[in-house]
Amino acid sequence: MSLLEIKNLTAKLAEEDKQILNGLNLTVEKGQVAAIMGPNGSGKSTLSYVLAGREDYEVTNGEALLDGENILELSPDERAAKGLFLAFQYPIEIPGVGQMTFLKAALNAQRRKNGLDDMPTPEFMKLVNGRAKELGISQDMLRRSVNVGFSGGEKKRNEILQMALLQPKLAILDETDSGLDIDALKIVADGVNAMRSPDRGFVVITHYQRLLDYIKPDVVHVLSAGRIIKTGGPELALELEAKGYADIVGKAA
Amino acid sequence: MVMNAITPIRTPAEQALIGAFGALRDSRPTSAALEGLRIDGFARFEASGLPHRRVEDWKYTDLRVLMREARPLAVAPDASVLLAAKVALGRLKRVGGSRIVLVDGFHVPDLADGGALPEGVTVSDLAAAMAQRPEIAALVTGQPATRANIAFALNNAFLTDGLLIEVAPGTELGHALDLVSITSDGAPRLVTSRVVVVVGAGASAGIVETHCGPAGVEYQKNVVMQVVVHDGATLEHGRRQVEGDQALHLATLEASVGAEAHFDSLTLTTGAAVSRSQLFVRFAGEHSNVTLRGVSMLKGRQHADTALVMEHAVPHCQSRETFKHILDGEAHGVFQGKIIVQPVAQKTDGRMMSQTIMLAEGPSMDNKPELEIFADDVACAHGCTCGELDADLMFYLKARGIPHKEAEALLVEAFAREAIEDFGAGPLAVVEELREAMLTSVTDWMRARS
């Protein structure tokens, strides 16, 4: 069974009659890293939000199966509990909610769903400190409110920290590379690579081939106007980098 | 021709209050010092009756409607009441040092707890102090704005005694005083209490009031605290209104703040069916600062009104007013805040903010901010916000697997924390405890809903 199977997915803005996803088909296998590339405004973030359950969008057709189960009827927290993780393109600041409180609430929510007791605080601290150190996240950042006062790159690293703690089945990284300096890009890629495993999958949304030098994709998809219009191997990313989208988009239209 | 005096139509509650005053006057003569106050208070009440929605200050809290009946006056607690109070108090964690206890409005020294009063603190009967010390009698009489208030007038009318708490000049308390005002179970009563707090020059003190009582009993409580913070002194004042769910709670806090003094007051409201918290605060000396804050968490059909008047009567003072409402069910929150800047009060810096979070479709919130500025060189502002929890923040939390209710709780706690976090700049250990207790109450309240 595929890890993720999206069939003929159409979605529109909940408040307006604007359709963004137009019969999208996509399959991600276990163990796979799938890259999604595509022009600005083509619906990449919308796809990630629809999968994560954001209420601004309304699914009008199709399904999305995670491990064979349609997740589109589930609330965002239930989807997360099933092992879905979205690293946001624009992580938001949550003033007043401490980073540690937040991480602990997320981790323990997952443990409770799995019938486990809350993680004892010392163990939790050790875990977070360890992961944070690997990702170059300072103690000071851990003491602050979630993402408050973080730089763009720090926010992205913080997303990866959350992913590393929650160990999802399927992680969608929405332009996690944008805003990262070269060293940070490597750190983040190392973090992702360390988590690659035969039963975990990644969807890596990016505009730049460079990330894919560090996180080697198994497959590259091109999303345009709300549909996957081309799928290929890693060489497709190189081709896009060289020629841009005009060619393929023109052909698909 | 004989002109008949116009007799206003009295509500049953008004009639009962008038009857109770007469009976009290006949049965319990009090000291001459109190007699004047009682007569004055009663006369004011008799002239205007219970305030209703056409009285501007009471527009949102129509006592004629909300106080249909007046309960019989509370009587001094007997042995069984005291025993029950003792049990109830045992369950109420102290958030300060020495505990001072009022049962049904009567001071009960036997129930004091938490060790002897700290050095520099004295607690005495108010009536006796008024008889001997004109400055105390004058203080109890109240400032003009307070005197014109009907809840205050009623408190005067039914006053049989009160408590005077004094902190000697220069005293630095390590812990706040823990003042508990508990109402007994059984037939509902009208409880009246008066506490006067005088913080001497240069002293630093804290006091935490907790108002509690039985659930399911429609008791009524009218409490007044009058505070003087003398020059160079600091007072941190906490107030937990956790009355029983059927109670009617009217509270008045009057404060006069001297020069280079600090007064910080934080009220947490979760109790009572109907409550009103009135604050009349006045700067009497320059270069002082006052922070007034409140967090009200209301559910079901609860009604809570905060009505504050912050008067800048002298130059160079700073005031901050921050009030937060968290409303669920069909609750009704009210915030009326007025900053008055007198002509002489140049360089006043005043900032008032009221923020509300609606957790459901049903609640309503009325805000009435007012600035009355008669000086020209001042910085004053007010603002108010009202809305649901931010959908994007909720989504972010839920996308991390945090269930809806828990995500709401995290955001509500953060919202409340803004008002509570920097409470008390002074060194008192109690402020830390109180802050924690308040935050725990927020968490508990969020857990208990659903």
Ligand SMILES: Nc1ncnc2c1ncn2[C@@H]1O[C@H](COP(=O)(O)OP(=O)(O)OP(=O)(O)O)[C@@H](O)[C@H]1O
């Ligand atoms: N909440 C929204 N309100 C209005 N328009 C929206 C909303 N979400 C998406 N859109 C529109 O839908 C289209 C797809 O947006 P989306 O963010 O999914 O693009 P994207 O492929 O992620 O682009 P980028 O590469 O710039 O991140 C755009 O035209 C965008 O303006």
Ligand SMILES: [Mg+2]
């Ligand atoms: Mg995007």
